[in-house]
Amino acid sequence: MKKILTILAIGLLIALLPYFFKVSPYVLNIFMQAVTYSIAVLGMTVVLGYTGQINLAQATFFGLGAYAVGLGTVDAGLNFWITLALGIAVATLSGFILGLTTLRLKGHYLAMITISFQQIFDLILNNWIDFTKGPDGIAGIARPSLFGYTLNDDRAYLLMCAVVLYAVIYFVWKLPQTSTGRAMRAIRENELAAEVTGVNSLKVKVIAFTISAALAGLGGALYAAGFAYISPDNFNFARSVEFLTMVLLGGAQSAFGGVLGTSLLILLPEWLRFLKEVYLAAYGLAVILIMVFLPTGIWGLISSRVAKYRKPAPIDLEAIAPLDVTVPITDPTPILKLENVQKHFGGVRAVDGITLEVMRGTVHALIGPNGSGKTTTLNILSGIYKPTAGSMTFDGTDITEMAPYERAGLGMGRTFQNIRLFPALSVVENVMVGAQRENNPIAPGQAALRERALSALKFVGMAQSAEVIVQNLPYGHQRLVEIARALAGHPKFLLLDEPAAGLNQTEKQELVALLKRLRGHGLTIFLIEHDIGLIEQVSDRITCLNFGKQIAEGAPNDVLRHPDVITAYLGESAHGAA
């Protein structure tokens, strides 16, 4: 609290500086530019830095806000505050619609679509002269009044903009610690894993894009009244690239980075006057150099240096509550039913008609030689692939058409063969993403999420590493974190794709013990595994696949000794010799 007050006081002092010292109007203009641009750039922090989605139309949203104020106050004679709200609303709405229609698509498309949107905006601004005034722009935009006091003094208007900027910084700074913000970062790190863990990725991406557009609209509206004159040149593609460069230079993953980058790039032209005509060329070169040498921006570099010296508070293992993973045991009915499920890739029948029931509270293993369709089956189960034919019922609900995050919301957890964590997030944050799935029966609030995540980590024996960045963990530990992430969502049903792959003997035995414990709590586990010894130890039932078809099913001893299974694994002659 004291820290926040100090920061606030310093910020206010900076904003009041022009009142204490004689500052030329020119310098005030530079500050005004820095403050209004910063607000738009913080939008880029949310969409690019947090969510990892490119947006090359930020100047368009900035322009929508500015033109709403310009046209609204000068042409329609509306009150500034109404046009400000209008500007934000128009920017927000266009951001929402653009996001909704394009965020289904991946990176390059998004880059392209946003550029196209930017170009169309530019064409309209320049050519729809009756409405936009064309290339001449709009002059004579008046300053607003606040509490009966007209902000004609540059210093007063700047002070107001600074206060708005502080509020935006605070919002963007705190966002990563909310569930939505954490989901955004999970998408940035690994969208597929986020979706399977329970994140509605399209929704979260649209939210990020909409926030970004809204902030740009706000910045643009303040810019218009600040400079009293706007023209299409202020809102073209070059400006969008400038916003992009600002956020990257400063550091896209932090609110402070965005402001730092903006200030630097606005001040740099002043300092680098000697470069004159080659300034923009140097600018382009700087972008490449940042990408190569400063991937996390200046702020990223600073904060990683600082983090080295700052040890996180030790975790009190005793204080962590034991994990509640218990699933009430009911009658031995099937929790999952597959009915003639098929998946074809072109002419290849990867899964060719599987009909299967998995009983509640059992460990059911899916085995088969490489290429027999095991992982494809798992991907159909978690919703990554849509089956070509067939239907699936989970816990009484038809899930055939459901998205992966919806299945997670029903209590289906999953791990991946090639571990899919959120590399740049801390261990506990990774697991919190799992805990925040829909319908998870825990108390609301971030504290409860963290508590649940720590419990899950303790359950797999990883609580002491809670604050470590997950990519720095050894492989075996990452597997455990992935299991903890699934458990934090309190699943009824756990899908494990080769959980023992890459583990040494000791780790494998720990895994066996963990699986048995989970089974003891009533969880149903469906796993793919190649380690026959492990399968014999843990499974109640085994299904064997070959060429996408079931060739055997039953108790471990029967299936593992089934002649067809031996043939599938060892080949015809080996069976003959045996």
Added chain:
Amino acid sequence: MSDFIVINLQVLFSGLALGAIYSLVALGFVLIIRATNVVNFAQGDFAMLGGFSMVAFLAAGAPYWLAILLALVAMGIFGLIFNLGVYYPLRHRSFLPVIISTLGASIFMQNTVLYFFGPQPRPMEKVFKTSAIEIGGVFMDTQYLTILGVTAIAVGFQYFLFERTLFGKKLQATSQDKDMARLVGIPVATMIAFTFCYSAILGGMAGILVSPVLFVSIGMGSIIALKAFSATIIGGFGDVTGSIVGGLLLGVVEAFGAHYISVPYKDAFAFLLLFIFLLLRPQGIFGEKISEKA
């Protein structure tokens, strides 16, 4: 022929020629996408640089045809430098840093050229002195015919290179699976360097060809690149045939849009077409839907 048919054929012809330019640049796009899985946002500036190289060599006193040859050689060398400076250091990173790096390269190229040549667009002589041939009332500009001819040759050459030579097979292998290609002894880095070199030459050629029509200007590359990239999406992302068909389609739509609806908004038609495709058929005309592997 009636006037109506003649006028429409005229529009169609100029649309196809313009589209051929988009196709040429799109081909360069597709090659790089296939080799590196990233979009080169400086692809259009290859065209711009090709045009200005031509201007420079002509100014230095080189005869027309030698200037073309020198400009193309210069573009090839530039492609190699581009690979080393813009792509190679970032080859192990995700697509986002690479895209941004190519954007930076685009700004750098445009403003460096601006510094040396100034903002004034430069005119350029046509390849052939005769200005147009008339067939059945339709006037065909010789430059447009040249563009169409050269594009056809480039497409044919590329088909031969990729489908009929061992070198082309190695390039294809590189684009499909770099690790596997490396394991069977294909020099992946060299293959990618070649791709950038070739792609820059294609871009330069497009720039040289279009210069007599559009003038040589700093901004000529950006707008061509946007259209060319739209063409690759419309045709099917990373599909060679698709990018050619997409480019031609865009050129024709644009020409008809400008003729019948509005000239100032002609660039918007291309983007509108792109939007429609992205909404209704994001995989493009020839593209296949591919799901991400878990």
